[in-house]
Amino acid sequence: MDLLEACNRFLVHCEVERKLSPLTIKAYQGDLYRFSSAVGSKYNLCDFSETWIENVVRNWLVDPELKSTTVKRRVACIKSFVRWLFRRKLISFNPFERIHLEIRLPKRLPRNLQTNEIQKLLVVKPESILGKLRKKNQGLPRFEWDRLTARLAIEVLTLTGIRVGELVKIKPQDIDHLLHQIRILGKGNRERQVLFPDLVTTDRLQVYREHAYSRFGAEKRSTLFLNSLGRSANEQYIRRIIRAYANEAQLGRRITPHMLRHTAATQLLEAGLDIRFVQKLLGHASITTTEIYTHVANHALRREISRVNIRKRLEMHR
Template identity: 30%
Template sequence: MTILPSIVRDEYISYVRLEKNYSVYTVLEYENDVEAFLSFLEGEGLTDLNEVTYPVARLYVTTLYDNGLSRATISRKISSVRSFYKFANARYDINDNAFRALHHPKKEERLPAFFYEEEMEQLFSACVGEDKKSLRDYAILEMLYATGIRVSELTSIRLGDIDNHLGIVMIMGKGRKERYVPFGSFAQSALDEFREKSRLLLMKQKEHDFLFVNLRGDPLTNRGVRHILNGMMEKASLHSKIYPHMIRHSFATHLLAAGADLRSVQELLGHSHLSSTQVYTHITKEHLRKTYMNTHPRA
């Protein structure tokens, strides 16, 4: 009996959402990747998942390259479909050899972008102010830079997650893993000012315990944080393109450049594997090399 691909897809998405407990964003990525693959099969006239052979899988990857996707995106899509087939094999005994044998494209050697310390100071100066919005934005920037947390982790912080006495915040990371991250006196002062002078005004009598809120009093979204950061960039007259992870990259790079050990930075970032953190050592080495070449008289 042929199992409709759409049925397997729906069951798989329920599986990653409920049993694997992935974040909303991760589930959406899996859903989009699998849907794109099934659309490809439909275009090729294939209606049975068992009909997908290795040549078909290779053709799919070739199509992704033809669409101009990056190697990282293609690698993620292969992982998504491979995981989908592994699930289909376990539940319906559908042959998953095609994607199990497929190799990931070689990763591009591209180092994460980050801000230099002088640029971070420009960002901080750009959002100084006593109005409720400026106090909130300043506290957001301080927390991102002080902790290196992801934007999705920032927007999930609730009032009870912060321990003012110890100067730590409980973060719910990827895979619903909890970790405690310290923050310093600068972030502490910014948070205190925000909560005392700004948050209640922004709340507009709405009731929830999320720390950061938008101008309507609702919990701040990831998209809202990106908008705020873009506004800071304009005020600071910094012309490079910003994305929220740049502050996370800056956090890790500045710690390692100042002598922090790799394992500690791994814990702070919430990386499961040390290899994810090691990329920042390449950044600091390259930074040192450029500094040497630009400043040493006999370079």
């Protein structure tokens, strides 16, 4: 079997057996294509060697147009591919057991929103958007539907820390209004429950769904969040309306759904929630991924300590 055929079989395995998302499959496809092209796609798996990996990765690392995060992602994909080859006995050994690749990543803190920025985003209540139109006996114009959807999406993302890809998959039946929680289908089709601090958000989502039904006749099996045409909202739509909503709130910088996920994690840690609970809420497979937010919390603590300036307070009373 040549390398290209093996790559294609691995992608089918990822799609059919592992049930990875289309975006992940597309990313794997691109990474494996670049790897096989660099090695030579017609090479036979019998000749598979750690030299293949070392040479390709070395070339990627010296490429000025490639970020170290991109190289690290590509190497992770190759590792997964090689493990699959070894388990299927398509190669006789795992080359990664013989080589050591160290890819240094720049220390970069997640971009999260400050408390005053969150307050600006949440200052408009969903009830006020609907209330103004009820007084006029009007249906909801498309731009107002976008505002309402953006406002609720921001609330859910900020309170739960779910990914935007998880947000657009939520169905009405996934919401438990009694326990005020939502069933989330995460990466690798792993299920988890995310909780709200009270009933306010689930009540608002219920009202949103009722308006969606009266406006579009949306069926129960469709997703919870809909675009202004009554179709299931996709990630691109959510990103666009959140960006527009943030501009309207005059935040002064580009806001993305992933920043809201970072914000949720940081807020929970700063409030004293155990990191293991935050890990479960975010759906991280490893607590190492969650630990990056502790640096953000420490950064905020350092800033507050500098602001309070205890030394000045103490020295004033000498």
